[in-house]
Amino acid sequence: MRFGGLLANNDVTFDIYPGEIVGLIGPNGAGKTTLFNCISGFLRPTAGTVLFKGENITGLKPHQICHRGLARTFQITQPLRDMTVLENVMVGTFCRYPLTSQARAKAIEILKMTGMWAKRHQKGSELTIPDRKRLEIARALGTEPDLLILDEAMAGLNPAEIHEAVELVKTIQAQGITLFIIEHVMEAIMPIADRIVVLDAGRLIAEGPPSEIVHNERVIEAYLGEGRHVKRKEHTS
Amino acid sequence: MPKISRKTIMIVLLYVGVVAITPLFSKAPFYRHVLIMVGMYGLLGVAWNIMGGYTGLYSFGQSAFFGIGAYTSTMMLVKGGFSPWIGMLCGGILAAIVAAGMAYPTSRLRGPYFTIASQAFARTFQILMTNWDYVEGAIGIPLPLMPDTWRFMQFKDKIPYHIIIFSLLGIAILVCYYIERSRTGYYFRAIRDSEQVASALGINTVRQRIIATMLSAFFTAIAGTFYSQYVLYIDPESVTHHALSVEIVMVAAVGGAGTIWGPVLGAAILMPISQYARAALGGAGRGIDLIIYGVIIMVIALVRPTGILGFFQRERTIEGEGGDDIGTTVTADTGADDAVRGSLGQQ
Amino acid sequence: MNIGLMQALMSGLLMGFVYSLIALGLSLIYGVMDVVNFAHGEFLMLGMFLAYWFSVLFRLDPLISIVFIIPILFVVGVGVYKGLIKRIIGGTRISQILTTFGLSVFMANMAMFLWTPNYRLAERFLTWTTGDLPVFGVHVGIPEVIASVGSILVFAFAYYLIRFTRTGRAIQATSIDSEGARLVGINIDNIYAITFGLGISCVGAAGVLLATFYYIFPYVGTFFSMIAFATVALGGFGSVEGSFVAGILIGIIESLGGFFISPAVKYAIVFMTYMVVIILRPATGLFGW
Numbered sequence: 001m002r003f004g005g006l007l008a009n010n011d012v013t014f015d016i017y018p019g020e021i022v023g024l025i026g027p028n029g030a031g032k033t034t035l036f037n038c039i040s041g042f043l044r045p046t047a048g049t050v051l052f053k054g055e056n057i058t059g060l061k062p063h064q065i066c067h068r069g070l071a072r073t074f075q076i077t078q079p080l081r082d083m084t085v086l087e088n089v090m091v092g093t094f095c096r097y098p099l100t101s102q103a104r105a106k107a108i109e110i111l112k113m114t115g116m117w118a119k120r121h122q123k124g125s126e127l128t129i130p131d132r133k134r135l136e137i138a139r140a141l142g143t144e145p146d147l148l149i150l151d152e153a154m155a156g157l158n159p160a161e162i163h164e165a166v167e168l169v170k171t172i173q174a175q176g177i178t179l180f181i182i183e184h185v186m187e188a189i190m191p192i193a194d195r196i197v198v199l200d201a202g203r204l205i206a207e208g209p210p211s212e213i214v215h216n217e218r219v220i221e222a223y224l225g226e227g228r229h230v231k232r233k234e235h236t237s
Numbered sequence: 238m239p240k241i242s243r244k245t246i247m248i249v250l251l252y253v254g255v256v257a258i259t260p261l262f263s264k265a266p267f268y269r270h271v272l273i274m275v276g277m278y279g280l281l282g283v284a285w286n287i288m289g290g291y292t293g294l295y296s297f298g299q300s301a302f303f304g305i306g307a308y309t310s311t312m313m314l315v316k317g318g319f320s321p322w323i324g325m326l327c328g329g330i331l332a333a334i335v336a337a338g339m340a341y342p343t344s345r346l347r348g349p350y351f352t353i354a355s356q357a358f359a360r361t362f363q364i365l366m367t368n369w370d371y372v373e374g375a376i377g378i379p380l381p382l383m384p385d386t387w388r389f390m391q392f393k394d395k396i397p398y399h400i401i402i403f404s405l406l407g408i409a410i411l412v413c414y415y416i417e418r419s420r421t422g423y424y425f426r427a428i429r430d431s432e433q434v435a436s437a438l439g440i441n442t443v444r445q446r447i448i449a450t451m452l453s454a455f456f457t458a459i460a461g462t463f464y465s466q467y468v469l470y471i472d473p474e475s476v477t478h479h480a481l482s483v484e485i486v487m488v489a490a491v492g493g494a495g496t497i498w499g500p501v502l503g504a505a506i507l508m509p510i511s512q513y514a515r516a517a518l519g520g521a522g523r524g525i526d527l528i529i530y531g532v533i534i535m536v537i538a539l540v541r542p543t544g545i546l547g548f549f550q551r552e553r554t555i556e557g558e559g560g561d562d563i564g565t566t567v568t569a570d571t572g573a574d575d576a577v578r579g580s581l582g583q584q
Numbered sequence: 585m586n587i588g589l590m591q592a593l594m595s596g597l598l599m600g601f602v603y604s605l606i607a608l609g610l611s612l613i614y615g616v617m618d619v620v621n622f623a624h625g626e627f628l629m630l631g632m633f634l635a636y637w638f639s640v641l642f643r644l645d646p647l648i649s650i651v652f653i654i655p656i657l658f659v660v661g662v663g664v665y666k667g668l669i670k671r672i673i674g675g676t677r678i679s680q681i682l683t684t685f686g687l688s689v690f691m692a693n694m695a696m697f698l699w700t701p702n703y704r705l706a707e708r709f710l711t712w713t714t715g716d717l718p719v720f721g722v723h724v725g726i727p728e729v730i731a732s733v734g735s736i737l738v739f740a741f742a743y744y745l746i747r748f749t750r751t752g753r754a755i756q757a758t759s760i761d762s763e764g765a766r767l768v769g770i771n772i773d774n775i776y777a778i779t780f781g782l783g784i785s786c787v788g789a790a791g792v793l794l795a796t797f798y799y800i801f802p803y804v805g806t807f808f809s810m811i812a813f814a815t816v817a818l819g820g821f822g823s824v825e826g827s828f829v830a831g832i833l834i835g836i837i838e839s840l841g842g843f844f845i846s847p848a849v850k851y852a853i854v855f856m857t858y859m860v861v862i863i864l865r866p867a868t869g870l871f872g873w
Contacts, residue, residue: 040437042433042436042437061436061441062436062437063436063437063438063440063441063442066436066437066438066439067439071437071438072437074433074437078431078433078434079430080426080427080430080431080434081430081431082426082429082495083423083426083427083430087423090423091423091424091427091434091435091438091440092438092439094420094423094424095438095439095440098420099420100418100419100420103420103423124430139434139438140437140438142438143438143439289678293678295677295678295681297685342859342863343859343862343863345863346862347677348681349620349622349677349680349681350862352620352681353620353813354859354862356810356813357814357855357858357859358855358859360810360851360852360855361852361855361856361859364848364849364851364852364855365852368846368848368849479806483685483689486682486685490678490682494678524693524694524696524697524701524802525693525697527689527690527692527693528689528690528693528694528697530689531686531687531688531689531690531693531694532686532690533686534682534685534686534689535668535682535686535687537682538672538678538679538680538682538683538686539668539671539672539683
């Protein structure tokens, strides 16, 4: 099994290997979410190909890509507002289990794993921001992906919540699910990522283990331009 | 198949009981006529609900499907001597096919855009029927009078009509129960809340929208056939008019869109008002009932968009505490949230 | 060129300007307030009936009473906004659709109840504005010409208000980003009220101009609503310039459809055109931004 991505319009080419956690970072407007949308089928790349498990999935519809084992979350959380947390997750699990009873059983399993069990009867519209982020992940997990791509699942969370989210990501990885994560919170992504991919102005400017990335000249430059370098130091100090 | 719980059996028995007893309260033809209208609009509301209530496709073009049902069975009877029962089935299937033809090209439209498109569709249909000589255009078609038979669905008494329409309504309600609990129902509701999320979770939203529209059209057309057999005269004005589409939405929205019994409740509330207004005030009555409808719907839409059923059930969910129970649970009222849902959910 | 075709093109063009004005109101309200006003046509009906009653009760020609009716409808619009529309801004889609639909049902049937379903014509007193006018060998009705010129004038005035006045700039700012507009000190509530009043004035003015030659009856609005939707969908929801061009296009499509196929189905052709447009460009129409 091999995950691979090539987006020639941005001249972005990189691979993701099974079982990895790969972080995608870059200043605002670098094209991270656009890249995600191309991979998950919400946008059709003007050129280039997206390979997933050896199959060319470029231009497939989002639902087709989901069935092939690639699930995503949304940066702006979108709970299904009139449905309960359990029902939200069931919409995901129905992807693999057509029968309601099976879908429910699987959803319950996921709710317990993701710590949303206690809130299973709350409506999507009633959830707090951290719970919405968690629900995004739980729902995507319901589709039993091989590759889960998370779009800023930790932005806007406090340190304790970030810690919980990091733990959840580790749990997911332990189940053999590969993760590809857009993240602004550096101290969250750096310790858990096996590799980091850096985008700036739509181009891939660096790729490698976190330890290398933090010292990469071009990366520092890209972030300095936005004043984030300083900000990051303040966070870590 | 989901196992049949005691609660389901109770509901079925209660329904059959109420349907059987209500016509016995009075022999007055008008009273029984109102009951039949409750059944017919209940069926129309339940059918609309599959699109509007569950899937979020606020159709204001149901009159086209109703017209297809009425015209198909009538033409088959007049030209070919077919039993209206066969015509009913054919009309339903034809309406479903037309519905698919309408749902596919409009599958990218949401909210008010879909509403406008459905309206344009129904109005085009009305204009075409009015100008189509084969179906007698604006003159309309009187149905040939037949002896009292089940085969030709014509009766001098109102009781058989009562039995037929409430049986059809019962079937439609059972279908809705099944949909609500099956994957399809979850998919419909997911699409209503966010098409983007639905497609990210592996749902072929175009296909599901077409399925919802076809199901809705099928039941609406069946009601159309029933109407033509009941009134024994159809013309574009009576079976394809825009006002009919509006009444159908009102019935569902007043009772409670997205709930199984809401449209039935809505019909039970609105039909006595409108039938009485029409009977009491003659020609002008048609205006009066719609004035009242207009006010009711504005008030409901402002005060509680979930309809009257929402007042009783507050927030209702399908996945309840017990899990495999029929599961209608009451959770905290979220009235305040309803007000902001549109702006947050539709960005 | 064929005389009949010339005639059809000419009357389509003239009617098109009126459609532009009707669509402007709808598009403006949508663009600024994000509300699709399903009762739009009923305000046109109201304008027509006001013109009728002014002509019967005060012996005023619609071309004179329009001066009074436009402000009256502005006030009506502001009143409807304050009493009803205000409550559905930012509400659920279904609540917006049902509320404005309820309003349309209410208004049309109230008119039916008060004024009977009879078809009426406004009385005309400015006799020099009636009759026919030969243009390039075809006869066009002078009322039609005046209605289209009047529509252009009202449209131009509304355009001036929106584009070049202080209030107009506030309206534009609100339509782009209501939250941002609020932050820079614009009273959003007032802007919404003015916008709704302006939109209703536009469609009402079109109603008065139509009343100089068109039949007046309670359900006249439901039909013009559909025309307005088709126009706005064609021009792009929220686009002022789009409404203008699309109105003319719809007018011409309608009359050409009537000429080449059959007058009876000309509106079916308009609606089919509309369906094609929304299928090809669902979000933006032909000129949307």
